[in-house]
Amino acid sequence: MIELRNVTKSYSGRRAVDDISFSVQHGEILGFLGPNAAGKTTTMRMITCYMPPTSGTIVVDGMDTNENSLEVRKKIGYLPEMAPIYADMNVLDYLHYAGELRRLEPAHKRQRIREMVAVCGLEDVLGQDIGELSKGYRQRVGLAQAMLHDPDILILDEPTAGLDPNQIAEIRVLIKRLGQEKTLILSTHILPEVQATCSRIIIINRGKLVADGKPDELSAGFHGQEIVQAHLKAPRDALLAKARQMTGVEGVREIPTDDGTIGIRLESAAGMDVREGLWKLAVAQNWPIWEMHRERISLEEVFRVLTQESEQPTS
Amino acid sequence: MHNIYTIFKKEARSYFNSPAAYIVVTFFLIFTGYFFGTNLFLMNQANLRTAFGIIPLVFVFFVPAITMRLIAEEKKVGTIELLVTYPLKDSEIIVGKFLAALALLAAALIFTWVYAISVSFLGNLDGGQVVGGYFGLLLMGAAYLAIGIFASALTENQIVAFIVALVIIFVFFLLDKILFFIPTPLVSIFEYLSIDYHFENISRGVIDTRDLLYYFSLIFFSLLLASHSLGRRKGD
Numbered sequence: 001m002i003e004l005r006n007v008t009k010s011y012s013g014r015r016a017v018d019d020i021s022f023s024v025q026h027g028e029i030l031g032f033l034g035p036n037a038a039g040k041t042t043t044m045r046m047i048t049c050y051m052p053p054t055s056g057t058i059v060v061d062g063m064d065t066n067e068n069s070l071e072v073r074k075k076i077g078y079l080p081e082m083a084p085i086y087a088d089m090n091v092l093d094y095l096h097y098a099g100e101l102r103r104l105e106p107a108h109k110r111q112r113i114r115e116m117v118a119v120c121g122l123e124d125v126l127g128q129d130i131g132e133l134s135k136g137y138r139q140r141v142g143l144a145q146a147m148l149h150d151p152d153i154l155i156l157d158e159p160t161a162g163l164d165p166n167q168i169a170e171i172r173v174l175i176k177r178l179g180q181e182k183t184l185i186l187s188t189h190i191l192p193e194v195q196a197t198c199s200r201i202i203i204i205n206r207g208k209l210v211a212d213g214k215p216d217e218l219s220a221g222f223h224g225q226e227i228v229q230a231h232l233k234a235p236r237d238a239l240l241a242k243a244r245q246m247t248g249v250e251g252v253r254e255i256p257t258d259d260g261t262i263g264i265r266l267e268s269a270a271g272m273d274v275r276e277g278l279w280k281l282a283v284a285q286n287w288p289i290w291e292m293h294r295e296r297i298s299l300e301e302v303f304r305v306l307t308q309e310s311e312q313p314t315s
Numbered sequence: 316m317h318n319i320y321t322i323f324k325k326e327a328r329s330y331f332n333s334p335a336a337y338i339v340v341t342f343f344l345i346f347t348g349y350f351f352g353t354n355l356f357l358m359n360q361a362n363l364r365t366a367f368g369i370i371p372l373v374f375v376f377f378v379p380a381i382t383m384r385l386i387a388e389e390k391k392v393g394t395i396e397l398l399v400t401y402p403l404k405d406s407e408i409i410v411g412k413f414l415a416a417l418a419l420l421a422a423a424l425i426f427t428w429v430y431a432i433s434v435s436f437l438g439n440l441d442g443g444q445v446v447g448g449y450f451g452l453l454l455m456g457a458a459y460l461a462i463g464i465f466a467s468a469l470t471e472n473q474i475v476a477f478i479v480a481l482v483i484i485f486v487f488f489l490l491d492k493i494l495f496f497i498p499t500p501l502v503s504i505f506e507y508l509s510i511d512y513h514f515e516n517i518s519r520g521v522i523d524t525r526d527l528l529y530y531f532s533l534i535f536f537s538l539l540l541a542s543h544s545l546g547r548r549k550g551d
Binding site for chain 2: 045048049050070071073076080082083085086087088089098100101102103107145246289
C-alpha cells in the first residue's frame with residue numbers, strides 16, 4: 001500500500017530523514033515512534049506529498065508521489081500536527097469547503113458530513129468558529145476532514161494531542177475500527193497509545209530507522225534473553241549453587257528482598273523457559289516459592305534504550 | 316475550474332467577513348475621494364482625469380494591503396499544509412486567491428462610480444473615456460494583485476509580504492516617471508515596462524493590443540512565479 005525506498009530529506013544540509021525504507025500493508029495500523037525532532041513529521045509530510053524527498057522514492061498504491069501527486073493525494077486523509085484549520089470559518093462551513101475540495105457530489109458530501117459529525121462528536125459546535133474551539137474539538141474537526149472522503153489511507157500526526165482521557169479512549173476505539181478496513185499511520189510519543197492501538201511499530205531516531213516490528217516482538221526479542229525473577233525461602237548458598245546447575249540457566253544473580261526470602265534472577269537464552277525447572281528444584285528441595293515472574297521488557301524501555309544508544313556514537 | 320471556484324468562494328467570503336478588508340477599502344475611498352474632490356473644481360473640467368490620475372498611486376499602497384495575507388497567513392498558521400495536500404494544483408490555489416482579491420478590488424472601484432455620476436451632472440462626461448479608464452484600472456489593479464500574491468507566497472510574514480509587494484509595484488510605477496534621467500536609447504524600454512504608461516493609453520479610451528498584452532503577460536508571469544514559490548516548500 002505504502003512503500004518508502006531509501007528516502008532521505010535534508011533541510012539545508014542537515015538530514016532530517018536519513019535513508020529510511022519500510023512498507024505498510026493494507027489493513028495495518030502503523031505506530032510511528034520517536035523522540036521529538038526524530039523525523040516523524042517530515043516522513044509523514046513526504047508521504048502526503050506536502051514536500052518531495054531529497055532522494056529516494058515513495059510509492060503509494062502503486063503510484064509515485066513525485067510523478068502522480070494528485071492521484072496519491074486523493075487516496076490519503078491527513079491530519080497534520082496541531083490540526084491547523086482556518087480560525088475564521090465555522091465547523092460546518094469548513095467541512096463543506098473540505099468536501100468541495102475533495103470533489104464529493106453535493107448529496108454524498110452532505111451525507112458524509114453528517115456521518116463524520118456524528119463519529120467525531122461535533123454536533124454541539126457546528127456553528128462555532130474554529131478559532132473559538134478548544135484544542136480537543138479542533139483536533140476532532142481535523143479528524144473529521146481527514147476521514148471525510150473515506151480515504152484508503154489515513155495519516156495522523158499525533159492524533160490524540162490535546163485530548164482528555166475520555167476523548168483519547170474514544171479516538172483509540174475509532175482508530176482500531178478504522179484499521180480493520182484501512183491503512184493507518186499514526187505518529188505519537190505516547191507509548192501506551194501505541195501498545196493499545198497499533199499492529200506494528202516503527203521507531204526512528206535522528207532520522208534513522210532503529211526498530212520495526214510488532215509491539216510484543218519488539219519488547220520480547222529485544223534483549224535476546226529471557227529473565228526470570230523468583231523469591232524463595234531457602235538457604236542462600238545452597239539455592240545459588242543449585243540454581244547455577246539448572247539446565248538452560250546462563251547466569252544467576254542475587255537480588256535484594258524485603259521479606260526475609262532469598263531473591264534470585266535467572267538469565268537464559270531467548271525462548272528458553274526455566275520456570276518449570278525452578279519449580280521442580282524447589283519441590284525437590286522443599287523450598288517454598290513466594291514469588292516468581294518472567295520479566296517483560298516494556299516498550300518504554302525498548303524505546304529509551306534504542307533512542308539513547310544511537311545517540312551515543314554521534315555525540 | 317471547480318477547484319478554482321471553491322478557493323475563490325472561500326477567499327472572497329473571508330475577505331467580506333473580515334473587518335480588515337472594509338478598513339482598507341474605506342481608506343482607499345477616502346484618499347481617492349479627497350484628491351478627486353480637491354482638484355475637480357480647480358480644473359473646472361467635466362472628466363475623471365484627476366481621479367484616474369491618483370488611483371494608480373493609491374493602488375500602490377492599497378493592493379499590497381489586500382494581497383499580503385493571502386498566502387503568508389496560511390504559511391504562518393500552517394493551514395497551507397492541509398491545503399496543498401488536498402488533490403488540487405498549486406496554480407489553482409493561486410488563481411482562486413487572485414480572483415478573490417480581484418473581486419475585492421472591483422468592489423472598491425464600484426464605489427468610485429459616485430464620482431462619475433456626480434461629474435455627469437456637472438457637465439458633458441465622455442463615456443468612452445470613463446469606460447476605458449475603469450477597464451484600465453481593473454487591468455492595472457490585476458497586475459498589481461498578481462505581483463502582491465507573488466510577494467505573499469515568498470514569506471510567512473505579512474509585513475514582509477506587504478513591503479516586498481510595495482517595492483516591486485512602486486518600481487513598475489516609477490519607471491516612466493524617471494525617464495528624464497534615462498539614457499535616450501533605453502527610454503522606450505523603460506516606458507514599455509512601466510505600468511502607468513500603458514494605463515494612460517487605455518484611460519484615454521484607446522484599447523491597444525500592446526497594452527493588453529503587457530498587462531496579461533505581467534499577470535501571467537507573476538502568478539506563475541507565485542505558484543512556483545508555493546510549490547517550493549522549505550527545505551529544498
